[in-house]
Amino acid sequence: MKKECKDCGAELTIPQDSMVGEIITCPDCGTDFEIVSKTEDTVEMKEAESVGEDWGQ
Template sequence: MAKVKLTAVCKVCGSEIELPEDVMDGEITSCPTCGTRYIVRLKGEKVELEEFKGDVEDYGE
């Protein structure tokens, strides 16, 4: 069984963002090219990125 490679596209610079196969809904990731931060939203087999605005330290409290 082949591993599924989860990827998303940065909305700012268009770079491909590779996500770990165990990524969870609501996890924060960032673009390796421009550094824009996103909240990962899993919708079935689909991955969407929601722009993160704020401090990582405040997230989830």
């Protein structure tokens, strides 16, 4: 199944055997998406929380 990355527009490939709760990573921009629901034909995802890097303190 294919979805579009909401951040950069890249094509995301959702594996057939993926499950709710699984994290899908955008190959281009690195945004993580969590699968929140999935049926045979549809998948819903939300952006997953992540901890960023910060230097210079």
